[in-house]
Amino acid sequence: DPSASSSQNEQDSRHYARAAKLPMLEPSDSQEAKDLVIEAFELSERFDTPVLVRLTTRLCHSKTLVQLAEPALDRTEATGFIRDFDKYVLLPRQAILRHAAIENRLVALAEHAESSSWNRIEWRDRERGVITSGVAYEYVREVFPGASVLKLTQTFPLPADKIREFASGVHELLVIEELDPFLEEQVRALGIKVASQGWLPKVGELNPERIAHSVAQRSPQPMHTGDLGVPGRAPRICAGCQYLGVFTAISRIGVRVAGDIGCYTLGALEPWNAIDSVVCMGAGIGTALGMEKALGDRVRGRLLAIIGDSTLLHSGLAPLLDLVYNQGQSTVLVMDNSTTAMTGLQGNPGNGRTATGAQGPGVNIEKLIEAIGIEWIRVINPYDLAESEAVLREALEYPGPAVVISRAPCLLLKQKEPVQQAHLQEEACTGCGECFKVGCVAIEQQRLHGLIAPLINHDLCIGCTLCVQACPEGALAPRKLIPDLVELDACLPLPISR
Ligand code: SF4
Ligand code: SF4
Numbered sequence: 001d002p003s004a005s006s007s008q009n010e011q012d013s014r015h016y017a018r019a020a021k022l023p024m025l026e027p028s029d030s031q032e033a034k035d036l037v038i039e040a041f042e043l044s045e046r047f048d049t050p051v052l053v054r055l056t057t058r059l060c061h062s063k064t065l066v067q068l069a070e071p072a073l074d075r076t077e078a079t080g081f082i083r084d085f086d087k088y089v090l091l092p093r094q095a096i097l098r099h100a101a102i103e104n105r106l107v108a109l110a111e112h113a114e115s116s117s118w119n120r121i122e123w124r125d126r127e128r129g130v131i132t133s134g135v136a137y138e139y140v141r142e143v144f145p146g147a148s149v150l151k152l153t154q155t156f157p158l159p160a161d162k163i164r165e166f167a168s169g170v171h172e173l174l175v176i177e178e179l180d181p182f183l184e185e186q187v188r189a190l191g192i193k194v195a196s197q198g199w200l201p202k203v204g205e206l207n208p209e210r211i212a213h214s215v216a217q218r219s220p221q222p223m224h225t226g227d228l229g230v231p232g233r234a235p236r237i238c239a240g241c242q243y244l245g246v247f248t249a250i251s252r253i254g255v256r257v258a259g260d261i262g263c264y265t266l267g268a269l270e271p272w273n274a275i276d277s278v279v280c281m282g283a284g285i286g287t288a289l290g291m292e293k294a295l296g297d298r299v300r301g302r303l304l305a306i307i308g309d310s311t312l313l314h315s316g317l318a319p320l321l322d323l324v325y326n327q328g329q330s331t332v333l334v335m336d337n338s339t340t341a342m343t344g345l346q347g348n349p350g351n352g353r354t355a356t357g358a359q360g361p362g363v364n365i366e367k368l369i370e371a372i373g374i375e376w377i378r379v380i381n382p383y384d385l386a387e388s389e390a391v392l393r394e395a396l397e398y399p400g401p402a403v404v405i406s407r408a409p410c411l412l413l414k415q416k417e418p419v420q421q422a423h424l425q426e427e428a429c430t431g432c433g434e435c436f437k438v439g440c441v442a443i444e445q446q447r448l449h450g451l452i453a454p455l456i457n458h459d460l461c462i463g464c465t466l467c468v469q470a471c472p473e474g475a476l477a478p479r480k481l482i483p484d485l486v487e488l489d490a491c492l493p494l495p496i497s498r
Helices: 014-020 030-047 092-115 136-143 160-168 182-189 208-217 242-253 263-268 283-298 309-325 365-372 385-397 434-438 466-470
Strands: 120-122 125-133 147-152 154-156 172-176 256-258 303-308 331-336 376-380 402-407 420-424 443-448 451-456 476-480
Touching (some): 092 154, 125 182, 136 147, 136 208, 242 263, 242 331, 242 402, 309 365, 331 365, 365 376, 376 385, 385 466, 420 451, 466 476
Parallel strands (some): 125 147, 376 402
Antiparallel strands (some): 420 476
16 A cells, blocks of 8 residues: 555555565556456466465556456366375474475476566667556556566566566666565666666655656655645544544543544544554554553553454454453443444454355354453443443443443444434524534534534434534534424434344
8 A cells, every 4th residue: 555545554565475485466457457366366276376466556546448358167176175284284394395395486486477478578769678567567658658668567576587688678777666676676686787776765656747756856756745736635434423422422531542443543533632542453452451561550540442343353352352361451442333334334243244245143242252251341322422421431440351332333334314403503502612522524613693603514414412412501402304203212323232
């Protein structure tokens, strides 16, 4: 993910291929992204190896025409499991044998790369030659349309002879790639002079302008972080989401919070400022335990770890067990919205929906947590602000590990028309700003009698009543949209029963 568009770090994943000694293929457009999957399966069968097909952000976020082919009909029937002790039982002696097999496989794969049509030389003007791969190939063709190009598609292991042939056929050799000088270092290790050494930026994704500027200046152009001509727009939590209530409660209590990966990571932003650290999936609980062990009484009773239901089941159970085993006292808040919302509502063991769409029994999170050894477990309705705050305070005071489960379905699971919405009674508003602290995108601002007052955007408001509860003056009230048919109490999202 060059430029870390949606990642917690920016790293060059090509190093994994070298570390694992696996072949790697890098497509430059949508057609290649499809075709290289077939190539990867063929390489896998022929060389008995896993194969990495590496996609980067810009390739995934672009579309090009794709010509489809008929699926192969002569699919080999699965042969069943064939026992192969030396391959599948990796005792130390077998591990040594497998290492030798991997080294031999790499030599064979490098030979294959020499003759593979996927690694191709495009001879044009020989004054300048560019070695490139992946989406950078498209940029190179745009910036240097007359230059000769060695387009590498198998970027590990590399075809050394083909690289030598290309380098000896051009006057000036550039290597243009995103992030680390992964190809450049291997080319230089062959004893080949690379003119562009140190010219390309190591941070942020490339684009034609950055390449043109960096090559012209012979120094990396920094990432463009200034005015791009469009207004900036921070990601926001959906209007009426359960997280609004929980983060409002947390910001009122004032605790140190170790966060995790999900929509709820946005709790780190204004107006809640309710998350102090986010590292990677499943790290929140371990981070809280580490802080507790390192800081002792200075944070005791004031440490909260936040994790979503799908993240908990993905990578949060081992640290939760660690919290119990190492006698931690942190409170864990499980944000249970019954789905994996941030990445597109995928199924997970919590909701029981499999990747094929089949519905199985979901895991009972309370029983699972209890089995791990947590004795203090409470489930809250996050749309009840007072309850959320009171239960969280109680959990934080508990002299042992405690788990609070905030449970309400993601609003995207069953989108429906609201039956009530918040309305402002202007004469009662004092402009205190408490309603803005809920952080709902449906609450806009207006100037009213010299005060900053809320302006409810009724295109967005779903009538969750969190802002109504937050207003100390009773200036916000729910108003039924279908007055004679719906009882107000029936409008609050119901807790999920398991
Ligand atoms: S009731 Fe208030 S907090 Fe809830 S969606 Fe409407 S404006 Fe937002
Ligand atoms: S919380 Fe109530 S009184 Fe305060 S600004 Fe909002 S609507 Fe007005």
